[in-house]
Amino acid sequence: MLGESLDVPEASEYGFARKSGYPLAGERQAKAALAVFCSERIAEYDRTRNVPALDATSHVSPHLRAGTLGIRRCVWRAMEAREANRERPAGVDTWLSELIWRDFYDAILAHVPRVAVEPFLEKARRVPWRESEDDFRAWCEGRTGYPFVDAGMRQLEATGWMHNRLRMVVASFLTKDLLIDYRRGERYFERALADADLASNNGGWQWAASTGTDAAPYFRVFNPVTQSTTFDPTGAFIRRWVPELRSLDERSIHAPWRAAPLVLQSANVTLGQTYPFPIVEHGEARVRAIAAYKASFGDSVKT
Ligand SMILES: Cc1cc2nc3c(=O)[nH]c(=O)nc-3n(C[C@H](O)[C@H](O)[C@H](O)COP(=O)(O)OP(=O)(O)OC[C@H]3O[C@@H](n4cnc5c(N)ncnc54)[C@H](O)[C@@H]3O)c2cc1C
Structure with a gap:
């Protein structure tokens, strides 16, 4: 895959000022966020996703938005995690259903573009x-x-x-x-x-x-x-x-x-x-x- 061979510098490496706590940019960060989530947090996602005091969600949204991560990679990694959590797939399944909301809203905007203004x-x-x-x-x-x-x-x-x-x-x-x-x-x-x-x-x-x-x-x-x-x-x-x-x-x-x-x-x-x-x-x-x-x-x- 093309993305595999790219090693994109982080925003800070370009010398951009950023807010403290602002997500780090770049494909490397994106892959790391997804990997950590899929190995450490996805299994319990259905139980923890609504508790904001926990760091329980993936934080991949800025990467999906920026294109430093693709939706297919998210699904592949989730399906691997599903294999690893065969006895209790609810966490993975809930996360996959959240990804679908993103596609749903993309489809709404594509088919009913007036929602952008009214x-x-x-x-x-x-x-x-x-x-x-x-x-x-x-x-x-x-x-x-x-x-x-x-x-x-x-x-x-x-x-x-x-x-x-x-x-x-x-x-x-x-x-x-x-x-x-x-x-x-x-x-x-x-x-x-x-x-x-x-x-x-x-x-x-x-x-x-x-x-x-x-x-x-x-x-x-x-x-x-x-x-x-x-x-x-x-x-x-x-x-x-x-x-x-x-x-x-x-x-x-x-x-x-x-x-x-x-x-x-x-x-x-x-x-x-x-x-x-x-x-x-x-x-x-x-x-x-x-x-x-x-x-x-x-x-x-x-x-
Ligand atoms: C008022 C409002 C405004 C929002 N604005 C944005 C926005 O500008 N950009 C954005 O990416 N999300 C938006 N969301 C959806 C959601 O809050 C974020 O996608 C999510 O909090 C991102 O954190 P995460 O990557 O850790 O999510 P996770 O819980 O790990 O979910 C994984 C991915 O699923 C998708 N997803 C999850 N929930 C939703 C949802 N309700 N709608 C659409 N996609 C979802 C996102 O791509 C997210 O990265 C908004 C929700 C609300 C209620």
Whole structure:
């Protein structure tokens, strides 16, 4: 294979400045990431893929995007791993099914190119999006007051990559809790993600915004606190990316505004100063979002 004989230097070898934590470029890195994942993590992927505190996914997305890795190589390596894990292939099979999402969104973009600029669902064209620069900026900068959301946005800023669970959570937060047009979030991701890909990014955003092909129904609004307690139960992921909350206990870290004043004090957290109050109340924002979507979608619950 042509790729086998190429030995491409890493980006840093070209002298490019890069963010700390930004994925290393080049075919060598791509092969290494795939090999490590297939030998060490793929077998448990079905159980661990939704836990952002674990380094449980492959991180091959920037390489697939850049072309330093091909989808066929991913499938070959996965099939080898499947042989090695014959007794329990669920991890490998789940990973293969994720690769298929990428092809699915490529096919949507190829056959329905208008999704690049407008909702796939025509009935989603009239959602009355809010204009709020302050809210949008707080979301971009990881200052929404919802620790799980803020942790995801800060991971993106620092590393150029964000865990898939967080991509879903922050996208839901922007489009439902803040009722800001999914296209603004999509553009922001496009600039910040090392794996930014028109088809997958658009597909992910339209899914979260309930405007896409396979979209979540509009009345399903992720609760950012429940997502946090479910997928980051000990708060390890939040502690890594929102260090000002590091000393909070496992219960308070998901919703610091609900913590007793003494708990906040002993963790050196002063809401409104060291960490923001929530910029919206989730329960109220949910009702507002459902009403706004209903105005566009009518009473249809079918997506
Ligand atoms: C709002 C939103 C925006 C997204 N934007 C992008 C983007 O710009 N580029 C991008 O490559 N992925 C995008 N995704 C999909 C997914 O989050 C990433 O592919 C994944 O997190 C990359 O990490 P990984 O390589 O460790 O993934 P793994 O979990 O190891 O998955 C392996 C590969 O499968 C593919 N894949 C996995 N999940 C998805 C998915 N939901 N949709 C499409 N392909 C998937 C990717 O190619 C990924 O590299 C987005 C998802 C959402 C919800």
